[in-house]
Amino acid sequence: MSKKGDYFGLSWLVSLILAIIPVTSWVCGVVTRFTEGKIVAALIRLFFGFNIIWVCDLVCMILNKRILRLLNV
Numbered sequence: 001m002s003k004k005g006d007y008f009g010l011s012w013l014v015s016l017i018l019a020i021i022p023v024t025s026w027v028c029g030v031v032t033r034f035t036e037g038k039i040v041a042a043l044i045r046l047f048f049g050f051n052i053i054w055v056c057d058l059v060c061m062i063l064n065k066r067i068l069r070l071l072n073v
Contacts, residue, residue, distance in 0.1 A: 006067040
């Protein structure tokens, strides 16, 4: 079985597919941060998650199998 990814406990492959598509990566990133209770990180993802953070998420998801965690607040 695949290692668990970061988006809602889905498998790594499904999380990678969601991370590749910019819109789903942006939406999943914001929703994930809000469900974790990290409001500041969710707001940053909401406004900046569709450009620079998307590329960083994609690279981190491929190399580390985890999405980028810039802020833990």
